[in-house]
Amino acid sequence: MLLLVTVLSLLFGRYPGLVLLSPERLADDELARRLVLNLRLPRLITAALLGICLAAAGEVLQVIFGNPLVEPGFLGVSQGAAFGAALCIVFLNSLAWMVQLSAALFAFLGLVFSYFLARRMHYGGWVLRLVLSGIAVSALFSAAVGVLKYLADPLSQLPEITFWLLGGLWSITWAQLLAILPAVIAGLLVIYRLRWRLNLLSLEDQTAFSLGLSPARERALLLGCSVVITAAVVSVSGMVGWVGLIVPHLGRRLFGADARYALPGAMLIGGIFTVLCDDLARTLLAGEIPLGILTSLFGAVVFILLMSMQRLGIQR
Amino acid sequence: MTPALLALQEVTFRYNSHGQVVFERFSIQVRSGSITAILGPNGAGKTTMLHLLLGWLHPQDGRVLLNDQPLRAYSRRELGQWIALVPQGEHIPYDYTVLEYALFGRTPYLRPLDMPTEEDRQAARQALEQVGISEKEHQFVTRMSGGERQLVLIARALAQQPRILLLDEPTSHLDLGNKNRLLHLLHELNCQGVTILLTTHEPEVAAGVASDVILMNRGRVLRSGPLEQVFTSQALSEAYGVNVRVHQLEGRRVVLWM
Numbered sequence: 001m002l003l004l005v006t007v008l009s010l011l012f013g014r015y016p017g018l019v020l021l022s023p024e025r026l027a028d029d030e031l032a033r034r035l036v037l038n039l040r041l042p043r044l045i046t047a048a049l050l051g052i053c054l055a056a057a058g059e060v061l062q063v064i065f066g067n068p069l070v071e072p073g074f075l076g077v078s079q080g081a082a083f084g085a086a087l088c089i090v091f092l093n094s095l096a097w098m099v100q101l102s103a104a105l106f107a108f109l110g111l112v113f114s115y116f117l118a119r120r121m122h123y124g125g126w127v128l129r130l131v132l133s134g135i136a137v138s139a140l141f142s143a144a145v146g147v148l149k150y151l152a153d154p155l156s157q158l159p160e161i162t163f164w165l166l167g168g169l170w171s172i173t174w175a176q177l178l179a180i181l182p183a184v185i186a187g188l189l190v191i192y193r194l195r196w197r198l199n200l201l202s203l204e205d206q207t208a209f210s211l212g213l214s215p216a217r218e219r220a221l222l223l224g225c226s227v228v229i230t231a232a233v234v235s236v237s238g239m240v241g242w243v244g245l246i247v248p249h250l251g252r253r254l255f256g257a258d259a260r261y262a263l264p265g266a267m268l269i270g271g272i273f274t275v276l277c278d279d280l281a282r283t284l285l286a287g288e289i290p291l292g293i294l295t296s297l298f299g300a301v302v303f304i305l306l307m308s309m310q311r312l313g314i315q316r
Numbered sequence: 317m318t319p320a321l322l323a324l325q326e327v328t329f330r331y332n333s334h335g336q337v338v339f340e341r342f343s344i345q346v347r348s349g350s351i352t353a354i355l356g357p358n359g360a361g362k363t364t365m366l367h368l369l370l371g372w373l374h375p376q377d378g379r380v381l382l383n384d385q386p387l388r389a390y391s392r393r394e395l396g397q398w399i400a401l402v403p404q405g406e407h408i409p410y411d412y413t414v415l416e417y418a419l420f421g422r423t424p425y426l427r428p429l430d431m432p433t434e435e436d437r438q439a440a441r442q443a444l445e446q447v448g449i450s451e452k453e454h455q456f457v458t459r460m461s462g463g464e465r466q467l468v469l470i471a472r473a474l475a476q477q478p479r480i481l482l483l484d485e486p487t488s489h490l491d492l493g494n495k496n497r498l499l500h501l502l503h504e505l506n507c508q509g510v511t512i513l514l515t516t517h518e519p520e521v522a523a524g525v526a527s528d529v530i531l532m533n534r535g536r537v538l539r540s541g542p543l544e545q546v547f548t549s550q551a552l553s554e555a556y557g558v559n560v561r562v563h564q565l566e567g568r569r570v571v572l573w574m
Contacts, residue, residue: 063409063410066407066409066410067409068409068410193429194428194429196423196426196430196431196432197423197428199412199416199420200420200423202409202410203406203408203420204403204406204407205372206367206370206372206401206403207401207403207406209370209371209372209392210370210372210396210399210400210401211396211420211421211423211424211476212392212393212395212396212397212423212424213392213423214392252410252411256411256413256416257410257411257412257413257416258412258413258416260431
């Protein structure tokens with residue numbers, strides 16, 4: 001299904017008109033072939049990976065924290081990335097790779113900062129402390145992004161920051177895709193193979209322990225992997241919200257709570273969802289619509305529907 | 317005397333370095349093949365003791381022994397195959413089905429990257445049958461009553477096929493029928509060679525099922541030994557701080573208090 005959507009999306013676009021390219025045309029037209037292979041293909045693969053990674057990271061975080069309202073942006077990762085990107089645009093330059101590097105760096109710093117803040121707190125359980133420190137760190141970073149926006153040159157830098165914050169995949173090249181690929185594949189593989197044990201981490205710690213797990217260690221491993229894949233994809237896409245929050249819900253709804261099925265299900269839905277959103281982003285208007293706007297729009301609509309139709313089962 | 321299968325030796329424990337001492341030079345022994353009830357009022361330290369025996373909490377001083385070996389000598393998986401815990405209750409965040417939940421008990425038999433096999437499903441189904449809820453295997457645990465949930469937790473522990481079963485206040489959410497069924501089940505498991513250790517604040521439960529009783533209060537053992545030696549009016553009165561009388565009625569011990 002994901003493959004089918006990707007192939008169709010590959011042929012779909014605004015060249016020569018708003019049509020599907022036929023395979024014959026692809027064989028004859030050199031420009032069409034170059035367009036598909038060098039522009040659309042890396043972009044589409046990145047879109048699919050973006051959705052897969054955000055959905056997988058969202059599922060991991062929601063299960064580990066036993067809280068269905070958690071998403072990868074949580075723990076200071078997204079706001080950290082946003083700050084890193086804005087910092088680079090304002091004080092250094094807007095070269096794509098430097099912005100991405102800075103975003104990835106600060107995404108990690110966001111996590112590290114949240115982690116150590118949580119360790120310094122002396123009340124509440126570990127989960128509560130992480131959540132609180134994640135909120136605090138995110139707030140700090142978003143305030144700092146505000147300052148940077150204020151300082152930014154309103155003609156050149158501000159639009160760039162805004163566009164990055166809205167997210168999009170218009171500038172993806174093969175080189176960028178290949179640069180994030182190793183981290184993404186390694187992280188996804190670990191999460192996918194450990195999905196049975198992921199279930200057990202949603203239970204209380206002493207229960208997971210009595211079933212032979214080392215809850216703290218295994219949770220740290222899965223958490224680390226989800227931050228790695230999130231930071232990697234967000235560094236090239238900018239802020240793409242709501243996928244990591246909504247898609248795991250849909251996955252559980254369609255495939256059941258057991259992460260053996262819910263995780264691959266969510267990854268599949270996430271990939272299809274972002275590929276379709278990205279198709280719209282690049283074809284709906286002659287100019288590019290930021291991908292983040294579309295995912296947030298559809299995500300929020302689905303969320304409202306879910307909230308009004310489904311019992312979410314939040315207890316802590 | 318049968319050798320101790322599980323023991324705390326001279327254990328001192330506090331939750332954090334500034335906190336109150338829960339146990340000081342505290343020792344107990346659980347005989348292999350026994351049903352031992354840890355009886356005491358609320359706040360006596362019963363749950364803390366189970367968590368020490370499980371290896372979840374570590375004593376600041378003293379030793380926890382399983383089969384004469386310190387707990388640390390066992391790997392996490394080995395320990396999961398030896399000892400299962402039925403907690404007092406637990407938060408269940410997502411809509412797992414009863415069968416999925418019981419299947420979690422198979423984890424100590426799986427390597428980290430393994431998925432449960434058909435055999436594991438059979439073991440989980442059998443455990444559900446033992447506690448009498450196999451017809452509910454597709455229901456969501458989150459939508460069940462407190463008593464039914466308790467039975468699911470017990471089924472998960474049985475799927476673990478442990479040699480030692482620790483139960484923390486297993487009867488607290490159960491009605492009379494289910495309580496009776498649980499006590500029979502414990503007897504049955506015990507006959508199959510499972511050593512059972514349960515905590516309870518209800519003397520009737522201890523009287524109904526235990527071969528050995530450890531009577532404790534405020535982190536101290538008041539008495540321990542075979543049921544008939546420990547279960548006396550005097551000892552119970554001392555433990556609970558009220559006037560308790562133990563009577564024999566149709567061959568069973570009945571507890572009255574005033």
